Amino acid sequence: MAAEPEPLLATDALRKEFGGLTATDDVSLTVSPGERRCLIGPNGAGKSTLLSLITGQLDPNAGSIRFAGEAIDGLSPHERIDRGLSVKFQVPSVYGEFSTRENLRLALQRRVSGEELEDAIVDSLSRFDLADEEYVEANALSHGQKQRLEIAMASALDPALLLLDEPVAGLSVEETQRIADLLIDLNESVGVALLVIEHDMKFVRALAERVTVLHQGSILIEGEMENVADDPAVRNVYLGEEV
Numbered sequence: 001m002a003a004e005p006e007p008l009l010a011t012d013a014l015r016k017e018f019g020g021l022t023a024t025d026d027v028s029l030t031v032s033p034g035e036r037r038c039l040i041g042p043n044g045a046g047k048s049t050l051l052s053l054i055t056g057q058l059d060p061n062a063g064s065i066r067f068a069g070e071a072i073d074g075l076s077p078h079e080r081i082d083r084g085l086s087v088k089f090q091v092p093s094v095y096g097e098f099s100t101r102e103n104l105r106l107a108l109q110r111r112v113s114g115e116e117l118e119d120a121i122v123d124s125l126s127r128f129d130l131a132d133e134e135y136v137e138a139n140a141l142s143h144g145q146k147q148r149l150e151i152a153m154a155s156a157l158d159p160a161l162l163l164l165d166e167p168v169a170g171l172s173v174e175e176t177q178r179i180a181d182l183l184i185d186l187n188e189s190v191g192v193a194l195l196v197i198e199h200d201m202k203f204v205r206a207l208a209e210r211v212t213v214l215h216q217g218s219i220l221i222e223g224e225m226e227n228v229a230d231d232p233a234v235r236n237v238y239l240g241e242e243v
């Protein structure tokens with residue numbers, strides 16, 4: 001039998017404590033190359049903490065992380081980005097005074113230069129539906145446009161894995177669907193794997209091939225959304241909310 005391909009990301013018994021509270025409790029999570037995964041769970045389940053451990057924003061108390069076949073423990077967030085692990089946080093990180101084009105240029109010039117840079121800016125404006133906003137100051141963009149610009153910037157280095165923390169929070173149904181379509185298109189055309197934290201279950205159903213449910217810092221269940229949503233333990237932790 002052929003050996004299982006090595007996962008792109010693998011956390012092994014990752015643990016994070018804040019004082020007496022265990023926010024991440026021995027989490028072993030794997031993401032395959034090119035897969036679309038959502039991380040769900042009620043408020044306080046430990047989703048953002050896990051994301052910050054993966055990006056290197058936080059150091060674990062125990063456990064380890066492998067990415068693209070190598071241990072990345074102890075690497076800084078920037079070193080992890082350079083290895084192909086990119087992230088879009090909940091907190092906006094665009095340069096408000098700069099135009100959409102200038103923001104994209106800043107992100108893309110870490111990878112390409114000259115004519116290639118110009119082509120990459122044009123491609124990015126088109127892929128993320130921002131061509132009409134090319135010269136608009138980022139401060140003047142709508143919330144949805146800003147989210148798309150941030151996703152474009154997080155994708156600028158052609159990462160192997162893109163981590164997104166609540167990319168559709170506060171967006172309209174139409175804008176939410178637009179971002180789901182755009183992420184699926186990005187995943188299918190360039191093969192980037194996605195690990196997305198999101199509370200919007202319609203978005204999760206549209207995007208995820210598999211979901212991982214976190215509860216009180218631990219993985220409760222993983223699988224396809226239909227199976228996970230019907231699981232009594234999942235229904236129980238969401239206390240009657242629509243999953």
Ligand SMILES: Nc1ncnc2c1ncn2[C@@H]1O[C@H](COP(=O)(O)OP(=O)(O)OP(=O)(O)O)[C@@H](O)[C@H]1O
Nearest residue numbers: 018021022023041042043044045046047048049050
């Ligand atoms: N820097 C911190 N110091 C102390 N406690 C923290 C810190 N960050 C998170 N926590 C606690 O760790 C637990 C997990 O929080 P986390 O933000 O990871 O959950 P979450 O699943 O992302 O929640 P939400 O869906 O509300 O964003 C919570 O009890 C939270 O209060």
